[in-house]
Amino acid sequence: MRTKRPAVQIDIGPRPIRLEPLTQLMEDPTSGAVSVFVGRVRAERGSGKDFALRYEAYEPLARKTLKGLSRTALTKHGARKVLIQHRTGILRVGEPSVLVAVAAAHRKEAFVACRYLIDSLKKEAPIWKTPVRRGAR
């Protein structure tokens, strides 16, 4: 017997961003579109090859905030399934730090809800990135 997947999946922690859970969004037969945003650590001019960012979160509140934003995406922006992963720990240039994916009936709702979630995450979720000084790792 297949168990019903939750409409919202939130994962905050040190595990690398994973693409496998995206397949769960593809399983919803009523969703004709899946929109995905991936944020990565960007090389800054003059930052050097050792550049890295430390990501940290106040996890209880961050999880609660992202669940609330996801509920809004479901009820107001037409999302049918939401998946958010945000990594914590030290990440080097090119490593993915965040993944937001939305399944919706049509592409317009999928794009709108995905953009709403990443924009709101940056403003409202207690998550921070700070440059890591050389030798501090």
Next chain:
Amino acid sequence: MPTKVHLRILLFATAREAVGRDEIDVPFETGVALRDVIGSFFADHPRLGSPRQYRFALDGDLLEKGPASVRLVRSGELAILPPYSGG
């Protein structure tokens, strides 16, 4: 006689760098105004700057209207939250 409660103060990102620790346990008397606790803590750690630069969460809940009306009656956890920069 007032009893002592303990506030575990959590510090993140720039707040942690300003204080040099990620958490500090501070005893206070029950009934004290959270605003006063925060004022005292920021006075002890001037590198934090002004409390107006931060948001605060008590026991995992964001204090949407700030700490002005909150009184501490039991031990708990206060998170000092610098401007967010995730993503």
